[in-house]
Amino acid sequence: MNLDGLKIFSSVFLSLSLLSVGGPVLGELIATLAPVFPKSATFSVDELGIPYESVAFPTTDNLTLRGWFFPAEKLDAPAILYAPATAHDLRSGLSFVTPLHHAGYHVLLFSYRGHGLSDGNPFGFTYGALESEDVDAAVQYLYEARGINQIGAIGHSVGAVSIILSAARNPNIGAVVAASPFNSVEEIWETNRPTLVPKPVLDFSMWMSELRKGFTRTDIRPEDVIAKISPRQLLIIHGSEDKRITEQQVMRMFTTAQNPKRLWIVEGASHSGVRSPALDILMQKIITFLDDALIPSVELTSNLPVTQ
Numbered sequence: 165m166n167l168d169g170l171k172i173f174s175s176v177f178l179s180l181s182l183l184s185v186g187g188p189v190l191g192e193l194i195a196t197l198a199p200v201f202p203k204s205a206t207f208s209v210d211e212l213g214i215p216y217e218s219v220a221f222p223t224t225d226n227l228t229l230r231g232w233f234f235p236a237e238k239l240d241a242p243a244i245l246y247a248p249a250t251a252h253d254l255r256s257g258l259s260f261v262t263p264l265h266h267a268g269y270h271v272l273l274f275s276y277r278g279h280g281l282s283d284g285n286p287f288g289f290t291y292g293a294l295e296s297e298d299v300d301a302a303v304q305y306l307y308e309a310r311g312i313n314q315i316g317a318i319g320h321s322v323g324a325v326s327i328i329l330s331a332a333r334n335p336n337i338g339a340v341v342a343a344s345p346f347n348s349v350e351e352i353w354e355t356n357r358p359t360l361v362p363k364p365v366l367d368f369s370m371w372m373s374e375l376r377k378g379f380t381r382t383d384i385r386p387e388d389v390i391a392k393i394s395p396r397q398l399l400i401i402h403g404s405e406d407k408r409i410t411e412q413q414v415m416r417m418f419t420t421a422q423n424p425k426r427l428w429i430v431e432g433a434s435h436s437g438v439r440s441p442a443l444d445i446l447m448q449k450i451i452t453f454l455d456d457a458l459i460p461s462v463e464l465t466s467n468l469p470v471t472q
Contacts, residue, residue, distance in 0.1 A: 231274030242314035247323030296329035339457035394422035403433030
């Protein structure tokens with residue numbers, strides 16, 4: 165091989181090497197980027213025709229999260245918050261508002277840090293590590309600022325992971341609906357690793373993500389803490405055609421959890437299909453689950469005088 169050929173070979177080899185390493189890093193950055201939130205985004209909430217308030221509340225690290233609060237007719241009603249999936253903001257929970265509101269619930273939709281109108285870095289998504297702290301902040305807002313004692317949480321994908329992590333340390337979450345949660349961030353990365361990406365390159369990409377975003381993979385192991393949700397009620401929902409999280413993985417999660425717990429397998433639903441349309445179709449059954457978990461049963465008492 166002459167000198168020119170060697171230069172060409174070296175250039176191609178270097179380019180392919182950089183692509184094999186930099187490609188996954190760039191792909192992760194794009195896949196977790198917060199969606200654009202245009203000024204017209206509020207039109208979608210106005211179209212619901214349900215009274216709401218634009219609200220803001222702080223995180224423990226002095227960021228401000230923003231969202232929409234839909235008050236129930238009864239002040240002492242329970243509240244439900246929704247935690248979105250990766251690269252989604254509060255708009256992804258809008259389809260839940262009408263059925264939950266009609267069922268008598270307060271509803272809180274909010275955006276994670278760096279998403280929607282919330283403060284923070286739009287490139288800083290942490291797979292549930294910091295997002296679960298944002299769920300903590302949302303629960304604290306409902307409990308302290310709104311005086312709501314009964315709080316349930318619904319989450320999809322990373323949102324499900326975030327509410328599991330939050331509920332494991334936060335007794336003020338009284339019921340958890342976790343749709344398509346993963347057991348650990350290492351496992352979800354490995355399950356979704358492209359065939360052409362060697363495992364060492366994947367590990368390097370995760371290390372770069374941890375370093376840049378300020379989290380550690382050990383922070384994101386919901387399987388290790390899900391048992392702490394008991395004795396509060398837990399519902400896990402999974403799609404039979406979910407290619408990102410296998411049925412064997414979700415069964416391991418469910419086995420680790422403690423009673424009271426339920427598992428619904430949605431036949432034919434993919435990972436994204438669990439959120440839409442499955443959760444919307446199942447919403448009335450989910451409301452029945454939430455009613456059972458959050459609304460105390462009324463005991464009938466006799467009006468007759470008590471005799472000694």
